[in-house]
Every structure is written in C-alpha cells, then in structure tokens.
Amino acid sequence: MHSIFAAVALFMAPVPALVSYANTEPPRPGHPDRAVPILPARVARAIDSKDARADVDKLVSFGTRHTLSDTESATRGIGAARAWIKAEFEAIAGASGGRMEVFLDEHEVPPDRAGSPASRTPNGAGIVNVVAVLRGTSEAAMGKGSGRRYYVVGHYDSRNGDGMDAAGDAPGANDDASGTAVVIECARALAAHPLESTVVFMCTAGEEQGLFGARLHAEQAAADGLPILGVLSCDIVGDPGAPSPEHATPHARGLVRVFSEGVPRNAGAAEMASIRGLAAESDSPSRQLARFVAEVAKWHDLPVKPTLVFRPDRFLRGGDHSAFNEATQKQDVYPRYAWAGWKGYPAVRFTELDEDYSRQHQNIGEETGPDGAQRRTGDVPEYVDAEYVADVARLNAAALVHLANGPTPPVNVRIVTAELTNSTTLRWDASPESDVAGYELVWRATTAPEWEGGVDLGIALQATVDYNKDDWFFGVRAYDHEGYRSPVVFPVAARE
Ligand SMILES: [Zn+2]
Known part of the structure; x- marks a missing residue:
C-alpha cells in the first residue's frame, strides 16, 4: 500500500x-485550517432517536438480561435478548453490500473452584458477545484480519439489586441498554458506507459479573495479534438528568464524560520508568484517543460533546474499556503501532454526567416524586432520554468514520x-x-x-x-x- x-x-x-x-x-x-470531511456529519445526521428508543424498549422487554438468566425462552432472559440483537445486526448487514459479518462470540468461564465469596460466576458461565464486523476497504485489498480496526462497545447484560439474581426483573434501561442502542445505531448508520478500516460493533455479556465478555474477547484478539487501534465503550449514556437540583451540572445534556487511562495497568518497571522519563503520564494512546473524540465533536459542532476525565473510570465502578486496556499483546503484529512499551489496547469510556445511583443496580420499586405523583424507581426506560442516546451515538459514529477513514x-x-x-x-x-x-x-x-x-x-x-x-x-x-x-x-x- x-x-x-x-x-x-x-x-x-x-x-x-x-x-x-x-x-x-x-x-x-x-490548528491549521483544514476542510473537515462531510461524511462523519452525514452519518451522524442519519441516526434517529426513534430507533434508539425502540432499541432500549425492546431490550427492556426481555425482563432480565442477567448473564446467568434463561437462555431457552424466546421472550425472556439473556438468550432472547442476544437473539434479537443478532437478528437486528443481520437486518442492518443487508445494507452493507456483503461487507458486514455477524456472529456470536462464545466463551466459557469455568466454575470458581476457589469458592471466592465475591465471585459472581461461582458455577461458571457461558458468555456470548454479539458482534458485527464491517470489513474495511483496505482489508479487502490486504486480506482478512490484516487491517487496523476500531470498536464501539456496549454491554447488553443487566442486573438488579442482587448481582446473583438471575430470575428477577432487571430492566437495565440505562445500564446498559443505552450503550447497546448506541452500538446498534452506529452499525445502522455506517453499514452502507465503505470505510477504509474495519469497524467492529460489539454487544458484550458478563460485564456485570466481571467484564467477562470484553475481557475474553480482548485477550483472544491480543493472542491473535489483531491491531485494534481504538475502542469506544458506551456504558450508562441514557439519562443526563441530575438526581437532584443540588447535584445538577449546568449543560449536562450537552456533555458526555469520556474517561481514559493515563498510565497502563499492565506496565512493568521498565515501561513505568520510560513513561516517567518522558513525562508521558497524560499521553497514553487511550488519552490521545479521548482528545481525538473531543476534536471530532468540535469539528462538526455535534450536540453532545465530550468532557474529558483523566482517570481510568469512576470510583467503585468498572467497565469494558478497562478489559481492552488490560489485555496484553502476545504477538509481533501490534508493535508496529505500539508506543513506549504500551501493551494494552487504546480504549475509552463514555458515561453521562450526574449519574442517578438510585436507579442503577436496583430492584424496581415505587416512590412519591417531587410533584406528589407515584413513580417507579430502578433502571426503567421512562428515565432514558432517547434523543440524548442518539446524540451520544452521533458522536460515536462520527468518531468512528474519522478513525476508520483517517490515516494510520x-x-x-x-x-x-x-x-x-x-x-x-x-x-x-x-x-x-x-x-x-x-x-x-x-x-x-x-x-x-x-x-x-x-x-x-x-x-x-x-x-x-x-x-x-x-x-x-x-x-x-x-x-x-x-x-x-x-x-x-x-x-x-x-x-x-
Ligand atoms: Zn454498565
């Protein structure tokens, strides 16, 4: 080439x-004046909040998507949810001219023999990610699996107040049907456009049990030497409204937090010495990716713009981006792109501002609202703002076009x-x-x-x-x- x-x-x-x-x-x-390409904005405009709304409502309709829930029913449980996501991807793939491949990415987590009381998969679990790969035009020229690839990720599993309750309702409308909707709507928006690099749309399972779907996928990708140059993980991107006026951030509706790691989790002493010597603790590939996404939003004046947070994630919480950050490259393919001994994949996390923790990881309940009316509590769909979900999808889709069509x-x-x-x-x-x-x-x-x-x-x-x-x-x-x-x-x- x-x-x-x-x-x-x-x-x-x-x-x-x-x-x-x-x-x-x-x-x-x-920065130098440069005409901004129009395709990213066209793709962003094509995203419809009605589709995002339908995605969230459909995912909630399966009652629970707990990783250990029913896999046989056609209407309830994680099996029904992934069958629907796969069918949705397959319908979208029809617009791709044969460039989009859809498959189930299946893994087994063995039983936890140590009997750790903290284990959320004591008897093991089957973990199934739903993946759509939109092959890039450069990959068509160079051979399958050869080209750099970019991911957009959301987890489709859910949980309620008890992380081991596989039967009770766990609507997971915001956490993380919203991120799953972003992934599906990015696929819908991009499928018809030939892009130079490969884009992977992945809905993961097992996130709530310990990031299993993303971790097993990232480790396999690292072992296979796949050059993943950027992962955008969307987790809790549906409800920018503050839980109370005291906690309201002005303009939260126009912002999304983008978290990025500074120093890598898997660096050895030599890498840490190199990072310190360069003063590179705020210049990891993940942080450059976060800065790039912020530039994309400015170039196109998108309705939701990143507010960059220079830390890997929030306190007490984890996410699929960390599984990619922590993957360790095992082959020689990736060092072409490696930087200062970095071994993990560049990955960032998108999350709304002002999260309402009373709705996450909770059982559905009822309370009296400030207007005196009864309202539901828990992660139910009435608190998801579909236009905000669509705006986050617009940002992700535009960033993916820039990354995939831009130079290495x-x-x-x-x-x-x-x-x-x-x-x-x-x-x-x-x-x-x-x-x-x-x-x-x-x-x-x-x-x-x-x-x-x-x-x-x-x-x-x-x-x-x-x-x-x-x-x-x-x-x-x-x-x-x-x-x-x-x-x-x-x-x-x-x-x-
Ligand atoms: Zn989540």
Whole structure:
C-alpha cells in the first residue's frame, strides 16, 4: 500500500521542516485550517432517536438480561435478548453490500473452584458477545484480519439489586441498554458506507459479573495479534438528568464524560520508568484517543460533546474499556503501532454526567416524586432520554468514520535528544496509506490538558521548531487528501 506520497515522504526525509518561533512567546495557538470531511456529519445526521428508543424498549422487554438468566425462552432472559440483537445486526448487514459479518462470540468461564465469596460466576458461565464486523476497504485489498480496526462497545447484560439474581426483573434501561442502542445505531448508520478500516460493533455479556465478555474477547484478539487501534465503550449514556437540583451540572445534556487511562495497568518497571522519563503520564494512546473524540465533536459542532476525565473510570465502578486496556499483546503484529512499551489496547469510556445511583443496580420499586405523583424507581426506560442516546451515538459514529477513514497514526515518532539544545527536532515513519497528504506538528504547555496549537508540515518526516523540548509537549499526526486526521502520537526520546 505504499503510494507515491509515501515514497516522496521517504525521499524527502533528510530535509528538515524548520518552523521558527520567537523564544519569548509561546507557540502560536490554533490548528491549521483544514476542510473537515462531510461524511462523519452525514452519518451522524442519519441516526434517529426513534430507533434508539425502540432499541432500549425492546431490550427492556426481555425482563432480565442477567448473564446467568434463561437462555431457552424466546421472550425472556439473556438468550432472547442476544437473539434479537443478532437478528437486528443481520437486518442492518443487508445494507452493507456483503461487507458486514455477524456472529456470536462464545466463551466459557469455568466454575470458581476457589469458592471466592465475591465471585459472581461461582458455577461458571457461558458468555456470548454479539458482534458485527464491517470489513474495511483496505482489508479487502490486504486480506482478512490484516487491517487496523476500531470498536464501539456496549454491554447488553443487566442486573438488579442482587448481582446473583438471575430470575428477577432487571430492566437495565440505562445500564446498559443505552450503550447497546448506541452500538446498534452506529452499525445502522455506517453499514452502507465503505470505510477504509474495519469497524467492529460489539454487544458484550458478563460485564456485570466481571467484564467477562470484553475481557475474553480482548485477550483472544491480543493472542491473535489483531491491531485494534481504538475502542469506544458506551456504558450508562441514557439519562443526563441530575438526581437532584443540588447535584445538577449546568449543560449536562450537552456533555458526555469520556474517561481514559493515563498510565497502563499492565506496565512493568521498565515501561513505568520510560513513561516517567518522558513525562508521558497524560499521553497514553487511550488519552490521545479521548482528545481525538473531543476534536471530532468540535469539528462538526455535534450536540453532545465530550468532557474529558483523566482517570481510568469512576470510583467503585468498572467497565469494558478497562478489559481492552488490560489485555496484553502476545504477538509481533501490534508493535508496529505500539508506543513506549504500551501493551494494552487504546480504549475509552463514555458515561453521562450526574449519574442517578438510585436507579442503577436496583430492584424496581415505587416512590412519591417531587410533584406528589407515584413513580417507579430502578433502571426503567421512562428515565432514558432517547434523543440524548442518539446524540451520544452521533458522536460515536462520527468518531468512528474519522478513525476508520483517517490515516494510520505515524509510527516510530521520536524526539531527538542526542545533545543539549534549545530547539526541538522530531522524526517519524510515514503512515502507510496511499492518500496521506502530510503531517501536522502539535503542541501544548506541559500543564495543558489538550493540544493547543499545530502547524502543517506537508510531506515531511522530520521537523525542527525553535522551541525548547523541555518546556512543551509535542506530538505528530498524519492527514490525508480528504482532510481526515489521525490521532496524535506522543514521541519517545531517541539519541540519534
Ligand atoms: Zn454498565
């Protein structure tokens, strides 16, 4: 897939792109003007909140989707729920021109022989994820399983007040029929559009019992060497309303929290030393992914925008993104994209602001509302705002189009530290796609959360800026002829 542009880039590698700034002023703020592609916004607009509403109501109609619930009934329990999700994916696949494959991803969790009292699968469990894979056009050219892939994930299992109650009602409308609806609506919106990279739509089971579906899938993907470059996990994305006025965040309806890990769970001492030496504790691939999703929302002025949270997850709670973060790569395929010894997959979590914990993991009950009327308690569908679910789906779908159609992030990005200088030189390897049109250098203050400025380098594999590498964070990303950008790559230090 090496194109004329990649070849020119390699040829031009020794020629530095010199960008000069006065040392007394901070680098120029703002990013290069670039026409934003229109497909992500078109795809986002195609998402209909009526479909999201129907998804949530249908999932609730199965009574419970507890992982250990009935798998035989056609109308109640997790078996009926996954049969419906699979049929929905299969109907959607009809619009994909044969590019979408739908299957059940089945795993076995063995009985917990240690008899841990905390185990939520003491007798073992069958875990079945429902997966739709939309094969990218680059994969069609290079062979099945060869291309980078991006995931959108929601868990379709549910629970009530008792994590082991497999029979009682557990509607799980917000947790996580809402995220499952996002996955299904992203599939519906994207199926008809040929995208360059593969996009995987996955509804997981066993999340409430211990992230089993995501964990077993991610570990298998790591063992198979699948290059997963981004996972968007949507969990509790249906009810932005605050539980009480005292806890209301202004503008919560227009925001969704995006959580990302800073330091990796599975880093050894050498990786931790590298991260510390680079001051890279806020520049993991997951955090770059989170920043990228925030940029997508701004580029298209989408109705729900991320508010970035720089921590892996909320206190006392977990989610499927962590299972991807914690997977350990076992083969040589992934290091092409690896960064500073990172072994897990880049993955982030979407969750509404102002969660109402009195509705999550609860049995259905009744209470008197502030207006004096009786109302239900528990995770019931009347508290899910379908338009908000659709807006979160719009953000995810637009981000997936950008990720899948954008260039591969540049690899082997280095900040040159051969000798003590007051300027900064970066070098990197070309992205492999044929439509790469150039690279951008981005920067931010070491205390700033998001990239503050950037400059267009054109086709170049090296840049020198008259700014001190000690005082700023720098990164590099690729862009293509259509205006798609890759996420930013944070450099490692190289004495060259
Ligand atoms: Zn959940």
